[in-house]
Amino acid sequence: MSNDARTDGGTASATDTGASAGALARIDGYRILLYLGLVGMLAFFLIPIESGLVTSFKTPGGVSGSLPFAPPTSSTFTLEKWQSAFDALGRGLINSALYAIPATVISALLGSFAAYGITQSNWKQKYKAPLLALFVAGIFIPYQAVLVPLSQFWSMVPLQEWLGFLWALGINNDYVGVIELIVTHVAYGLPICTVLFRSYYKNMSEEMIEAARLDGASIRRIYRRIVLPLSGPMFAVVLIYQFTQIWNDLLFTLVLVQTESSAAAPIVLILAGLGTSLEGQDFALRMAGAFIAALPTLAVYIAFGEEFAEGVAT
Numbered sequence: 640m641s642n643d644a645r646t647d648g649g650t651a652s653a654t655d656t657g658a659s660a661g662a663l664a665r666i667d668g669y670r671i672l673l674y675l676g677l678v679g680m681l682a683f684f685l686i687p688i689e690s691g692l693v694t695s696f697k698t699p700g701g702v703s704g705s706l707p708f709a710p711p712t713s714s715t716f717t718l719e720k721w722q723s724a725f726d727a728l729g730r731g732l733i734n735s736a737l738y739a740i741p742a743t744v745i746s747a748l749l750g751s752f753a754a755y756g757i758t759q760s761n762w763k764q765k766y767k768a769p770l771l772a773l774f775v776a777g778i779f780i781p782y783q784a785v786l787v788p789l790s791q792f793w794s795m796v797p798l799q800e801w802l803g804f805l806w807a808l809g810i811n812n813d814y815v816g817v818i819e820l821i822v823t824h825v826a827y828g829l830p831i832c833t834v835l836f837r838s839y840y841k842n843m844s845e846e847m848i849e850a851a852r853l854d855g856a857s858i859r860r861i862y863r864r865i866v867l868p869l870s871g872p873m874f875a876v877v878l879i880y881q882f883t884q885i886w887n888d889l890l891f892t893l894v895l896v897q898t899e900s901s902a903a904a905p906i907v908l909i910l911a912g913l914g915t916s917l918e919g920q921d922f923a924l925r926m927a928g929a930f931i932a933a934l935p936t937l938a939v940y941i942a943f944g945e946e947f948a949e950g951v952a953t
Contacts, residue, residue, distance in 0.1 A: 686708060689708055690707040690708040691926040691929060691930070692926070692930065693707075693708065693709065693710045693711060694707060694922055694923055694926045695720055695721065695724075695923050695924075695926035695927035695930060696711050696716055696717065696718070696720070696721075696923070697711045697715050697716070697717070697923050698711075698715045698716075698717050698719075698923070699921070699923065700715060701714075701715025701716075701923075702922050702923055717923075720921075720923040720924045720926075720927040721927045721931075723924055723927070724913065724924055724927040724928040724931050725931060727909060727913055727928065728906050728909055728910065728913070728928055728931055728932065730902075730904070730909070731904055731905050731906030731907075731908065731909040731910070732906050732931075732935070734817065734903050734904060734905045734906070735886060735905040735906045735907070735935075736935070737814075737817050738817045738818075738820040738821045738824070738885070738905070739824075739882060739885045739886045739905075739935075740882075741821050742820070742821045742824035742825050742828070742881070742885050743824075743828075743878055743881045743882045743885060744878075745821070745825045746824065746825045746828035746829055746832050746877075746881055747832055747874055747877045747878055747881060749825065749829055749832070749833075750828075750829055750831075750832025750833040750835065750836050750877060751832070751836045751867070751870060751873075751874070751877075752862075753774070753829070753832075753833040753836075754832075754833045754834075754835075754836030754837040754839075754840050755836070755840060755862050755866055757770060757771055757774075757833070757837055758837055758840040758841055758843075759840060759843070759848055759858075759861070759862075759866065771837070774829075774830045774833045774834055775830070775834060776830075777827075777829070777830030778830045778831050778834065782827075782890050782891070783890075785827075786890070786894055789823065789891070789894060789895075790894050790895075793819050793895065798815045798818060798819065799812060799815055802815060802818070811902040811903070813896075813901045813902040813903040814902065814903045815903075816895045816896040816897075816901065816903045817903050819895045820891060820892065820895055820896070820905075823891055823895065824881075824884075824885045824888070824891070827891075828881050828884065828885070831880070831881075832877050832881065835873060835876060835877055835880075836870070836873055836877065839870065839872075839873040840866070840870075843866070843869065847865065848861060848865065848866075851864075851865055871946055872946045874946070875943035875946030876946075878939070878943060879939055879940060879943055882935075882936065882939050883936050883939070886906075886907075886935060886936055887907060887936070888907065889907045889908070889911065892905055892907055892908050893908070896908060899911070899912050906932050907932065910925075910928050910929065910932050913925055913928045914928065
């Protein structure tokens with residue numbers, strides 16, 4: 640091999656090495672910027688949570704005498720606010736669960752039924768399209784637009800009389816508001832549940848459904864044996880979404896239950912007045928109450944997190 644060839648080979652190798660080093664430097668620069676951006680976003684979202692959490696463990700003097708995000712010292716640390724918040728919100732936790740869990744499960748099941756009928760049934764398309772349009776339109780009805788009709792509707796329904804046998808058993812008749820909340824949240828959550836399930840069922844194998852039909856399976860048997868077992872990921876998505884919306888809703892609660900002194904008052908209604916007095920705001924108590932109120936939704940996310948990620952991906 641000539642000296643010129645060796646020289647050219649060496650030059651090409653050096654050029655390739657330089658180009659690779661430059662590319663690696665650019666990649667490392669992008670990676671550093673990406674990590675810095677992620678750390679900044681993480682801090683942006685976590686600092687308010689950290690501030691609320693450390694505030695809940697401070698005495699009144701610690702709250703007023705330190706920065707919001709500064710941890711409590713040994714002299715300002717207390718668990719009293721958490722105990723007080725639990726005592727104040729215990730009744731509300733039970734009442735919220737009484738309507739949030741049934742309303743979530745019922746709306747998810749009805750949404751699955753409706754979506755299955757719209758996507759997998761043998762109806763003609765001219766019937767399916769208007770029905771789907773009604774469900775989609777229901778998603779865009781704001782809460783504020785139905786408050787007056789909602790209150791008028793429940794004032795005309797004699798639930799107090801129909802459920803007289805419950806009040807005879809010693810149950811406080813204020814709990815009629817819990818039943819009203821269940822029905823209201825089911826009706827209002829049904830459109831979004833149906834649309835979510837429809838998007839999932841549209842991607843389901845048509846060959847599998849058709850094979851079941853050819854084997855003589857009825858529409859109910861196909862749903863029970865094939866569609867329902869495969870709907871776990873979307874059920875997780877719908878359950879998390881619906882439970883979070885229902886648990887945190889204050890507007891319908893204010894209309895149907897109205898006052899935190901009611902025996903059926905849910906946690907969001909009690910939380911709204913927690914730590915408020917003529918002396919001012921008890922920020923530590925309010926922060927402790929906010930974290931207690933958030934624990935059930937956090938538990939639901941943890942319980943269905945894996946299925947939720949799978950359902951969102953599909």
